[in-house]
Amino acid sequence: MRTPHAVTAAGVFAAGCLARSTTLTPEALVHDVRAGELQSTLWNLNRIANENGGNRAYGTPGYLASVDFVLERAQIRFGRKFDTYLQEFNHTYDELLKISVTGPDGEGLPVVVSPIYNPPTPTEGITAPLLNTPVDKAYGSMCWEDQWDGVNATGKLVLIRRGGCDVHTKLTHAKKNRALGVILYNNVGPKISKPTLFAEKIDDALPVGIIPRNIGMEWASRLDAGEDMQVTLVVDTILETRPSWNVISQTTQGDPDKVIMIGAHLDSVPEGPGINDDGTGTTALLEIMEAVEHYEGYPHSIRFAWWGSEEGGLVGSTFYTSELTPEEADKIKYYFNYDMIGSPNPMFGVMSDNNSGIGAQLLEDYLTDAGKEVTYRQFDNRSDYAGFVALGIPSTGLFTGEGEHDPCYHQACDTIDNVDLDALTLNTKAAAHALGTLASSLEGVPKRANVTPNLRRRRKTATNFQLWKTLAEEAGRGHSCAHGKMKLTV
Structure with missing residues (x-):
């Protein structure tokens, strides 16, 4: 597999590259x-996916072409105003070849979903008795060790209701209790979203097939009535280590000890081109970068980041944040994250916590002034802000929603036709306004917090930092360069 390359500047001149002697302002x-x-940028990302198997996923030619696309703009079109480099990391590539569940009556289920990083079964699959498990809607079914007391899962496939905790936790408990695999039935329906397991903890999990809610509930009822049921689970996947890259670009102007940073992930899921998720964030960053290139006179440095392997578990951004020394983290005064900002039926969501301060307020004010109703959402460790929040760096972000807001979320239909251009344009303007404000003044920006606790689990409190540190260490294992940076020149 080829690696992304720095393009040559010979014969290339982009209109608008001449700097104007104008001070940068939010307006x-x-x-x-x-x-x-x-x-136009969305069209190019859609084209890249179409020319590379229908996606821009980590470990594929489509992602490499996406990296080259960003590099061409960052290095050639705007290169005189920015220092750009690739940060390389290794990560587990996952490709599903086959998943199937054969029911107790010998029927193959028409819909079975496999999580990312699903451990494979033997070639012939796993055929075993099916065991029902208790449902706990309040705290999550089979999410806690004491919920497995008295459950004899040895040598069986266990039927578990989804929800209440991440899928990997359920699989880990099942393995500790000597199950052979898991049949997970959806807790909502009928659509089944595709979860991500932890690449660094593949050996802790069991093979799993996720089936529709109605089928799972029917099987649970039959088991509760005393019926003996045997099912077969087949999971055939490719799991191998491949390199990936973050693209990082920083202005040559501004104080490098006072950095305002904005980021978006560059990869898609394997199932589709990822034009809303997150071609919209990628596009917004490129448009703002071109605008910044036109101006002078801002006191704080601006850093852009296009993250690799977000869909594989936030790996690129967590590798980046894990590599930061305390001194380097202190230099990042604020982080903005833009992930899915052009959903076809958009909500206007601002991600935040109690340390988001003026950054979140700037985004809200711009959107409300444009007549939009803003919904605040707490950080939930589902996007690339997670590593920054774990380090206590003040952060915020925009999000236009999945589910009813984006019926093509993580599907092949997430094409250029799946974007509300008006929402994307408004959110990009809001992002530009917030960036321009903080590039000129840090008034109202909170100080970096020392500790950010994760309160999502009911029986323990742990720091997010250790979770992301562990993931990033695994992502970078075996890499020969201590910081994973490769300086690029044109």
């Missing part, structure tokens, strides 16, 4: 955001 950056250019 100037907002003015330079153009819907037509946003749409």
Whole structure:
């Protein structure tokens, strides 16, 4: 597999590259955001996916082409104003070849979903008795060790209701109790979302097939009535280590000890081109970067980041944040994250916590002034802000929603036709306004917090930092360069 390359500058000149002797202001950056250019960039990302098997996923030619696409703009079109490098890390590549569940009556289920990093079964699959497990809607079914007391899972496939905790936790408990595999039935229906397990903990989990809610409930009822049921689970996957890259670009202007950072993930899921998720964030960053290139006179440095392997478990961003020394983390005064900001039926969500301060307020104010109703959502460790929040770096972000807001979420239909261009344009302008404000003044920016606790589990409190540190260490294992940086020149 080829690696991304720095493109040559010979014969290339992009209109608008000449710097204007104009001071950067929020109003100037907002003015330079153009819907037509946003749409053009989305078209190019869609084209890249179409030319590379229908996706831009980590470990595929589509992702490499996406990296090259960003590099061409960051290095050639705007290269005189930015220092750009690739940060390399290794990660587990996952490709599903087959998943099936054969029911007790010999029927193959029409819908079975496999999580990312699903451990494989033997070639012939696992055929075993099916064991029902208790449902706990309050605290999550089979999420806690004491819920397994008295459950004899040895040598069986266990039927578990989804929800209440991450799928990996259920699989880990099942393995500790000597089950052979898990049949997980959806807790909502009928659509089944695809979860991600932990790449660094594949050996702790069991093979799993996720089936529709109605079928799982029917099987549970039959088991509770005393019926003996035997099912077969087949999971055939490719799991291998492949390299990936973050693209990092920082202005040559501004105080490098006072950095305002914005990021978006560059990869898609394997199932589709990922134009809303997260071609919209990628596109917004490129448009804002071009606007910044036009201006002078801002006191704080601006850093752009396009994250690799977000869909594989936030790996690129967590590797990046884990590699930061305390001194380097202190230099990042604020982080903005833009993930899915053009959903076709958009909500206007601002991600935040009690340390988000003025950054979140700037985004809200811009959107409400445009007549939009803003919904605040707490950080939930589902996007690339997680590593920054764990380090106590003040952060916020925008999000236009999945589910009813984006019926094509993580599907092949997440194409250029799956984006609300008006929502994307407005959110990009809001992002430009917030960036321009903090690039000029840190007034109202909170100090970096020392500890950010994770309160999602009911029986323990742990720091997010250790979770992301562990993941990043695994992602970078075996890499020959201590910081994973490869400086690029043109």
